[in-house]
Amino acid sequence: MYTYGDIAFRVIEKYDLEILRELHNEQSTWENLLNIDFIDEPDQENWWKNLHRKKNDKRFVICLEADQYKIIGRLRIQNINLQHNNCEVGLDIIPEYRSKGYGYKSYKMLLNFLFNHYNMNMVYLKVADFNPNAKKLYEKIGFKETGKFPDFFYRNGRHWDYILMSINKTQYLEKCNE
Numbered sequence: 001m002y003t004y005g006d007i008a009f010r011v012i013e014k015y016d017l018e019i020l021r022e023l024h025n026e027q028s029t030w031e032n033l034l035n036i037d038f039i040d041e042p043d044q045e046n047w048w049k050n051l052h053r054k055k056n057d058k059r060f061v062i063c064l065e066a067d068q069y070k071i072i073g074r075l076r077i078q079n080i081n082l083q084h085n086n087c088e089v090g091l092d093i094i095p096e097y098r099s100k101g102y103g104y105k106s107y108k109m110l111l112n113f114l115f116n117h118y119n120m121n122m123v124y125l126k127v128a129d130f131n132p133n134a135k136k137l138y139e140k141i142g143f144k145e146t147g148k149f150p151d152f153f154y155r156n157g158r159h160w161d162y163i164l165m166s167i168n169k170t171q172y173l174e175k176c177n178e
């Protein structure tokens with residue numbers, strides 16, 4: 001478990017799967033994500049059992065210390081490249097905990113872990129053009145728009161740009177000192 005203020009993240013245990021499945025299948029989550037394959041219990045259990053094999057893809061739950069470490073979201077560190085020290089990240093907060101600052105705190109926790117403990121030099125993420133709330137959050141954290149995949153993302157009857165945003169360790173440390 002990695003603790004940061006009143007939140008933490010830890011590995012996914014079998015007893016977490018139901019709440020994570022609900023979050024994944026819930027419309028206000030999936031409509032913002034590239035992968036809209038709904039998951040059922042057997043599929044998810046297979047996915048979970050295979051997680052440990054994936055050395056460059058790690059998944060965690062985000063917990064709230066003040067509430068007996070109740071799960072408030074999920075977090076992913078993907079495409080981990082230990083030769084060039086970069087990775088892709090993403091996270092989703094459970095609907096009832098949204099707009100309370102937990103997304104912001106979770107990203108602060110994640111970047112602190114990646115830059116100060118996991119020796120990453122650059123962290124990137126992708127966000128759909130139709131998700132301005134998430135984009136605002138990433139800008140607030142210090143991510144900068146660094147490119148896009150035009151017309152990459154199909155949702156609501158049309159294609160949207162998939163925006164690439166990144167932050168490197170120098171930018172992160174500058175942001176911490178603001």
Ligand SMILES: CC(C)(COP(=O)(O)OP(=O)(O)OC[C@H]1O[C@@H](n2cnc3c(N)ncnc32)[C@H](O)[C@@H]1OP(=O)(O)O)[C@@H](O)C(=O)NCCC(=O)NCCS
Pocket residue numbers: 028029030032033091092093094097098099100101102103104105126127128131133134136137138140
């Ligand atoms: C996007 C998401 C992770 C944000 O987490 P959150 O806990 O709701 O966000 P926070 O409360 O920490 O808000 C942080 C900032 O994000 C922006 N933001 C978040 N929700 C917003 C909303 N409903 N309206 C406007 N701005 C919003 C604001 O800039 C906010 O800063 P402010 O409060 O100073 O204005 C969360 O809403 C979520 O999981 N959404 C569904 C799935 C999703 O979109 N995942 C990301 C895919 S790229």
